[in-house]
Amino acid sequence: MDNENNILEVRNLQVNFKTYAGDVKAIRNVSFDLRKGETLAIVGESGSGKSVTTRTIMGLNASNADIASGSIMYKGQDLLKKSEKEMEGIRGQDIAEIFQDPMTSLDPTMKIGRQIAEPLMVHKGMKKDKAWAQALEMMKLVGITDAESRINDYPHQFSGGMRQRIVIAIALINYPEVLIADEPTTALDVTIQAQILNLMKELQDKISTSIIFITHDLGVVAGMADRVAVMYAGKIVEYGTVDEIFYNPKHPYTWGLLSSMPTLDSSGDELPSIPGTPPDLLDPPTGDAFAARNAYALKIDTEQEPPFFKVSDTHYAATWLLHPDAPKVTPPAQIVERQEKYAKMQQALARAQQTTGPVEEEEEQQ
């Protein structure tokens, strides 16, 4: 482990999918760290490789997946070198996952008590009575009312939000060190989304787990994450703290994502979108994969892949625009506004620190 604050270190991960048409290069050299107790959001549009990354960590990739290179270090051990049997011992015990669609991720023919208790019986060899008693406690913890009588119910007797609480209970029953949440609120309506996100925050504090939060919804990220990694076409293109990504984004793709997110003070009748579609990963383009859709693309973007340029100790972006020789460009107006807001915030913070010492950072409401 490079850093003892890290619970998970992904290095140079490359995953290809073998198809009749050729190899689909789904993950192209991805590296990131997950720190103890933090929430890392991985953001990107469909097909950017978010889910493949988490599946690779869980060891649950489809049979045609080929992990070409890389390592995933967890507690000093490379998960990619583990046997299937060893991975079974880790899944649901050390690393757990919350899935996207609560309507389909519960077994329709099994009582939910049994479904929640199962990881205890599998990993801790617990007897049914004891495991069910713990399952009941967990049901109360995730906010299922009347848990005593509902433990014998089947999934179809619960609403979507309640089912997602059950899925969360299943994931957390063994107090995992790492929790992967793969778009856990995408299938829920907005009011329930907020409830589930609050619940996850609350439980993270209670059981001190680290979360990888996969989403395509930046609005959700703002309230949940400590750090954000933006993925595009199988690569991470920018990462930093949540403030840095939201208020001082450097990569044109991040600009595009943020601009196409409606905010309270966005006006006009048209929501901006990023033109074009992501590249075909069967044959990824040379240079920056985003160049074809990028209004700010430079000539070099089509020839050579940009390395990560450092913006701050915690903020890096892979775009040639950050090269000292690059022409100065003005980001979209909305982004400029954000950057100004951020600068003001930083100044205010600095002033406040000078006069009264460190104060808690004011959280911006999205």
Place this chain on the structure above:
Amino acid sequence: MAKYLAKRIFYLILTLFIVITVTFFLMKLLPGTPLTNQAKLSQSQIALIYKQYGLDKPEWQQYLLYLAGAVKGDFGTSFQFSDQPVSYLLSSRIGPSLQIGLQAMVVGVVLGILVGAIGAMRQNTWVDTTTTVVSILGISIPSFVLAVLLQYYLGLKAQLFPIAEWGGFIYTVLPTLALGATPLAESARFVRTEMVDVLSSDYIELAKAKGLSRMGVIYHHALRNSLIPLITIVGPLAVNIMTGSMVVENIFSIPGIGEQFVKSVLTNDYPTIMGLTIIYSFMLCVVLLFTDILYGIVDPRIRLTGKAN
């Protein structure tokens, strides 16, 4: 549940009534008469026999008389075997038929589930291809062809099992295999298709994410969910076995009701035909009721509530 059962039993009786009615008049359309060697009998003798059995009355009267008897549990007397009441004739013969039918059903469905599950778990490998070919063969080869092949190879050549007759468990093996092939093949096909579907579902992914082993996932989650559509075909399979048994019982000379049915149709033995029809319909209705209840046991989403209205 009690209300539901009462409703189903009412429908069962209604079904039997309709079956009796339709069969009775269809049966009368059969060519020929119940009398053998008719040519040697004089007109007055024939008239006497007809009168004795009530065949001289108009058909609607015969029908009403039959119904009145059936309600009281009297299904008439066989024409073929003099003085043998149909109820006695059938009750003495239903044992072997039930035994072979149930054995074929259980062996076929259990093996079918196994074969289907193995095929699905090894999807698109040679194992899968082999099980698929076996089930296609099982569906397309008629039971009577299989029966003769079994008799020839396992009975005559290998001398492993008796070729025909009835005498103990060993005598039931070949007929069971001949009858069980179709349910085996059908259920293997259904289970395979459904399990391939189930194995790619989200809750299987979640089960794997819990750390369950491959067999754990199959046993605890995949199997039960894959069995739901199988229940749908249990009824049709039972019909298949009942009709198949008529031919297979003849081939193996088994003293069952299937063999009896064929004989009674050939000899225009009206009371026996009626009795057998009622028994077959009754068994089918019971199988269908049984599968409906089974549905609720396997799939909690359609569990029968007391609120059936």
